[in-house]
Amino acid sequence: xxxxxxxxxxxxxxxxxxxxxxxxxxxxxxxxxxxxxxxxxxxxxxxxxxxxxxxxxxxxxxxxxxxxxxxxxxxxxxxxxxxxxxxxxx
Ligand SMILES: [Zn+2]
Numbered sequence: 573x574x575x576x577x578x579x580x581x582x583x584x585x586x587x588x589x590x591x592x593x594x595x596x597x598x599x600x601x602x603x604x605x606x607x608x609x610x611x612x613x614x615x616x617x618x619x620x621x622x623x624x625x626x627x628x629x630x631x632x633x634x635x636x637x638x639x640x641x642x643x644x645x646x647x648x649x650x651x652x653x654x655x656x657x658x659x660x661x662x
């Protein structure tokens with residue numbers, strides 16, 4: 573659904589603009605976000621869903637989005653912590 577993707581990109585871009593302007597820290601670890609970090613690196617910006625979409629959170633509502641590090645967002649995942657332990661062995 574391209575329209576949905578467009579909206580998501582717009583919401584994420586808007587969140588980034590707002591967060592960068594006020595220098596909002598990562599809402600998970602409370603550390604500053606590196607606005608110059610390359611995308612998809614641990615210290616870079618990502619838009620995190622406060623309520624995971626798998627738990628009924630609205631992916632497109634601004635109120636359900638908060639700035640987070642890409643690394644924090646990834647490690648938090650999309651499920652309740654501990655519910656699905658990572659079975660991969662590194
Ligand atoms: Zn963080």
